[in-house]
Amino acid sequence: MSQKARIAVIGAGLMGHGIAQAFAQAGHPVMLTDADVDVLHSAPGCIERNLIEMGLSPESALHNISVQADLTSAVERADLIVEAISERLELKQRLFANFVTMAPAHAILASNTSVIPISEIAIGLSRADRGRVLGTHWWNPPHLIPLVESCP
Numbered sequence: 001m002s003q004k005a006r007i008a009v010i011g012a013g014l015m016g017h018g019i020a021q022a023f024a025q026a027g028h029p030v031m032l033t034d035a036d037v038d039v040l041h042s043a044p045g046c047i048e049r050n051l052i053e054m055g056l057s058p059e060s061a062l063h064n065i066s067v068q069a070d071l072t073s074a075v076e077r078a079d080l081i082v083e084a085i086s087e088r089l090e091l092k093q094r095l096f097a098n099f100v101t102m103a104p105a106h107a108i109l110a111s112n113t114s115v116i117p118i119s120e121i122a123i124g125l126s127r128a129d130r131g132r133v134l135g136t137h138w139w140n141p142p143h144l145i146p147l148v149e150s151c152p
């Protein structure tokens with residue numbers, strides 16, 4: 001992945017905002033969205049507090065994060081999408097079907113699921129698109145623990 005790969009993080013809750021922060025701290029442009037506007041709009045403030053607690057300047061990472069009101073604008077230019085929405089199979093399957101139609105064909109489609117088999121999330125996608133799906137299970141809190149299990 002190039003240094004400036006564009007990352008879309010879908011779900012700005014407990015895990016999503018920390019995942020967005022980790023990529024932003026590494027210098028990647030991050031597009032962050034959530035179905036709940038209150039959660040979405042509170043995410044930059046949560047990230048700012050995290051950075052201050054870590055003794056870092058909030059601007060060191062916040063300038064890399066853009067809050068996106070809808071899924072299309074979050075994923076349409078992404079190189080890597082990290083799904084961190086609620087742990088419900090049918091929601092994740094619907095979202096991954098949307099990724100295929102909205103995101104660039106080269107984009108890697110990752111899920112932060114804890115327990116759902118990644119192959120079940122990919123059911124319904126074409127064989128080629130299933131090959132783009134990856135499990136990436138981050139430790140909590142993602143901005144403090146640099147450990148991600150990955151599963152093809």
Ligand SMILES: NC(=O)c1ccc[n+]([C@@H]2O[C@H](COP(=O)([O-])OP(=O)(O)OC[C@H]3O[C@@H](n4cnc5c(N)ncnc54)[C@H](O)[C@@H]3O)[C@@H](O)[C@H]2O)c1
Pocket residue numbers: 010011012013014015016033034035036039083084085086087088091095112113114115137138139140
């Ligand atoms: N909490 C943990 O310690 C932990 C650790 C590793 C992995 N995970 C996994 O990470 C994922 C997220 O967990 P969390 O703890 O951050 O949950 P959370 O409830 O804090 O956040 C989930 C967010 O997803 C949003 N959402 C739901 N459906 C959506 C949709 N269709 N589009 C956009 N946003 C949507 C919700 O509004 C919510 O803000 C889950 O799959 C969970 O199993 C959690």
